[in-house]
Amino acid sequence: MISSSQISRSSQVCLVCSMRGQSKFISPATVTIFSKHLSPAANRNLPVVWKSHRDYSYRTRFEGSLPAGWPAEASISGRLRLIILGTGWGSYSVLRCIDKQLYDVLVVSPRNHFLFTPLLASTTVGTLEFRSIIEPVRNTGFRDSAHFHLSYATSVDLAERSLQVTSVLRPSLSYTLQYDKLVIGVGAFSNTFGTPGVEENAFFLKEIQDARRIRNRILSNFELALQPGIGDAEISRLLQVVIVGGGPTGVEFGAELYDFIEQDVARLYKQQQGLVRVTLVESNQILSAFDARLRSYAEKKITQRKGFSLIQSSVTEVTPNSVKLQNGEVIPCGLVVWSTGLAPRQFTQAFDVEKNARGQIVTDGYLRVKSDPGGNAFALGDCADIENYSLPCTAQVAERQGRYLANFLNKGCPIQDMGMLAYIGRYEALTDTPMARLHGVPSWLLWRSAYLTRLGSWRLRMQVPVDWTKTLLFGRDISRF
Numbered sequence: 114m115i116s117s118s119q120i121s122r123s124s125q126v127c128l129v130c131s132m133r134g135q136s137k138f139i140s141p142a143t144v145t146i147f148s149k150h151l152s153p154a155a156n157r158n159l160p161v162v163w164k165s166h167r168d169y170s171y172r173t174r175f176e177g178s179l180p181a182g183w184p185a186e187a188s189i190s191g192r193l194r195l196i197i198l199g200t201g202w203g204s205y206s207v208l209r210c211i212d213k214q215l216y217d218v219l220v221v222s223p224r225n226h227f228l229f230t231p232l233l234a235s236t237t238v239g240t241l242e243f244r245s246i247i248e249p250v251r252n253t254g255f256r257d258s259a260h261f262h263l264s265y266a267t268s269v270d271l272a273e274r275s276l277q278v279t280s281v282l283r284p285s286l287s288y289t290l291q292y293d294k295l296v297i298g299v300g301a302f303s304n305t306f307g308t309p310g311v312e313e314n315a316f317f318l319k320e321i322q323d324a325r326r327i328r329n330r331i332l333s334n335f336e337l338a339l340q341p342g343i344g345d346a347e348i349s350r351l352l353q354v355v356i357v358g359g360g361p362t363g364v365e366f367g368a369e370l371y372d373f374i375e376q377d378v379a380r381l382y383k384q385q386q387g388l389v390r391v392t393l394v395e396s397n398q399i400l401s402a403f404d405a406r407l408r409s410y411a412e413k414k415i416t417q418r419k420g421f422s423l424i425q426s427s428v429t430e431v432t433p434n435s436v437k438l439q440n441g442e443v444i445p446c447g448l449v450v451w452s453t454g455l456a457p458r459q460f461t462q463a464f465d466v467e468k469n470a471r472g473q474i475v476t477d478g479y480l481r482v483k484s485d486p487g488g489n490a491f492a493l494g495d496c497a498d499i500e501n502y503s504l505p506c507t508a509q510v511a512e513r514q515g516r517y518l519a520n521f522l523n524k525g526c527p528i529q530d531m532g533m534l535a536y537i538g539r540y541e542a543l544t545d546t547p548m549a550r551l552h553g554v555p556s557w558l559l560w561r562s563a564y565l566t567r568l569g570s571w572r573l574r575m576q577v578p579v580d581w582t583k584t585l586l587f588g589r590d591i592s593r594f
C-alpha cells in the first residue's frame with residue numbers, strides 16, 4: 114500500500130511513493146501496474162491515482178488539504194482534462210479552438226463526424242453527396258487516439274466530476290470518465306409534440322442517415338410508381354410529399370425537392386413530372402425568424418410553383434400512408450418529412466439541473482451550468498439557454514458560443530456574426546444580416562459562398578464545389594442503394 118507520495122509540477126509528473134517501506138519513483142507507465150493497489154480510503158491526504166477506461170492520462174485528486182504550491186487539479190500529464198460531449202456545431206467549435214497544450218481533450222459522441230447541417234437538405238436529393246458535408250473529428254488531431262469515444266453520455270455527477278457513458282458499438286458496455294472541465298453540446302431532437310404516428314412513420318432531417326433514408330424513399334417511390342399494376346390513386350400517393358414545419362429546414366428541403374423535380378425528374382422520370390405534389394404544412398408563418406418582407410417573398414415563390422402548396426394548419430396524426438390535418442382533411446402521401454421545432458434529448462431530460470420551460474439547461478452568461486456549484490460544467494448550443502439572454506437555436510449561435518467558450522478556457526478565437534441565410538430554390542435565397550437584407554440570385558451567390566467559407570476543412574471546401582459542378586453539368590445521381 115502506498116504510504117506517502119508527492120507530485121512535482123514539471124511537465125512530466127512523477128509519483129514518489131513508498132511501498133512496503135521502500136521509497137521509489139513510479140512513472141505513469143508503472144502506475145498502471147500499481148494503480149489497483151491505490152485506494153481513495155488509504156490516506157485522505159494522499160493523491161488518489163486511477164486509470165479510467167483506455168485512458169493513459171492519469172489523474173490525481175487530493176482529498177485532504179494540499180501542500181503549498183500544489184495544483185488543486187492536475188493530471189499526470191500536467192494538463193487539466195476537458196471532456197466535450199457531442200461533435201455538433203458548438204462542441205466541434207470548442208474542439209477546433211481549444212488549446213490542446215493546456216488540456217487533455219476527450220470527446221464523447223455517438224457520431225464520429227461533424228455535420229454541416231445547413232447543406233444537409235442538399236444531400237436528400239443528391240445535389241451534394243453525403244460525405245461532402247461531414248468531417249471526421251479525428252482529423253482535428255487528438256493527443257491520444259483513445260481520446261475520442263464513440264459513445265453517448267447518459268448521466269453526469271457534478272459533485273464527483275464524473276460522467277457515465279455507454280458505447281454505441283456495444284450497448285452493454287458502460288463506463289465512467291472523470292473530468293476537470295466538461296462541455297455539454299448534445300444538441301436537441303425534433304419535437305413531435307406527442308403527435309401520434311410521427312416517430313413511426315415520418316422522416317426527420319437531423320443526421321446524415323436521415324438524409325440517406327429520405328433520398329432512398331424518394332427514389333423508391335418514383336420507381337414503384339412506374340411499375341405495372343400500380344393504380345392511379347397509388348401513383349399520386351407515392352408522388353405526394355408532405356413537409357411538416359415551415360422553418361428553414363422544411364423550406365430548404367422543399368427548395369431542394371423543387372430543383373430536383375424541375376431539373377432531374379423532368380429528364381429521368383418524364384411521365385411523372387406533372388404528378389409530383391409537395392405540400393408544406395405550417396401552423397403559423399413560414400420562416401418566422403426572418404424579416405417580414407423576405408418572408409412574404411419566400412411565401413409568394415413557393416405558392417407560385419406548379420405542384421407546390423402551402424397549408425396553414427397543424428398535423429394531428431401521421432399514418433404509414435397519410436397525414437391528418439386539424440380540420441379532418443387526410444392527405445395520402447408517400448413521404449412525410451417532420452421538422453417542427455426542437456425538444457430536449459434524453460440525456461438533457463435526465464440531467465438533474467435547472468432547466469427552462471423548453472427543457473434546456475440554464476447557464477449563466479459565461480455558459481456555466483447554473484446548478485454546478487464548482488463552475489466546471491458548461492453547456493452550449495441547442496441544449497442550453499443563457500439565463501435572461503435567450504439566443505436562437507442556430508448553427509451560428511452554437512458555433513459562436515463554442516468559439517467564445519474556447520476563448521474563455523484558453524483565450525484567443527475571434528467571433529464573427531454572419532446573420533441568417535436560407536435557400537428557397539431555383540438559384541434564389543434569402544439573406545437577413547445586420548448589414549443587408551437580400552433575396553434572389555445575388556443572395557443565392559452569397560448563400561453558396563458564405564457556406565463554402567464556413568465548411569470545416571479544405572477537403573470539404575474542394576468537395577462541395579465539385580458536387581455542385583457535377584450536378585449542374587450531369588444532373589443528380591439517382592442511384593438507389
Ligand SMILES: Cc1cc2nc3c(=O)[nH]c(=O)nc-3n(C[C@H](O)[C@H](O)[C@H](O)COP(=O)(O)OP(=O)(O)OC[C@H]3O[C@@H](n4cnc5c(N)ncnc54)[C@H](O)[C@@H]3O)c2cc1C
Nearest residue numbers: 199200201202203230231266299300494495506507508511
Ligand atoms: C437540416 C438542418 C438545416 C439547418 N440549417 C441551418 C442554417 O442554415 N443556419 C443555421 O444557423 N442553423 C441551421 N440549422 C440548425 C443548426 O444545425 C443547429 O442549431 C445546430 O446544429 C446546433 O448545434 P449544437 O452543437 O447545439 O447541436 P448539434 O449540431 O445537433 O450537435 C449535437 C451533437 O451531440 C451529439 N450527442 C447527442 N446526444 C449525445 C449524448 N448523449 N452524449 C454525447 N453526445 C451526444 C450528437 O451526436 C451531435 O454530435 C439547421 C439544422 C438542420 C437539422
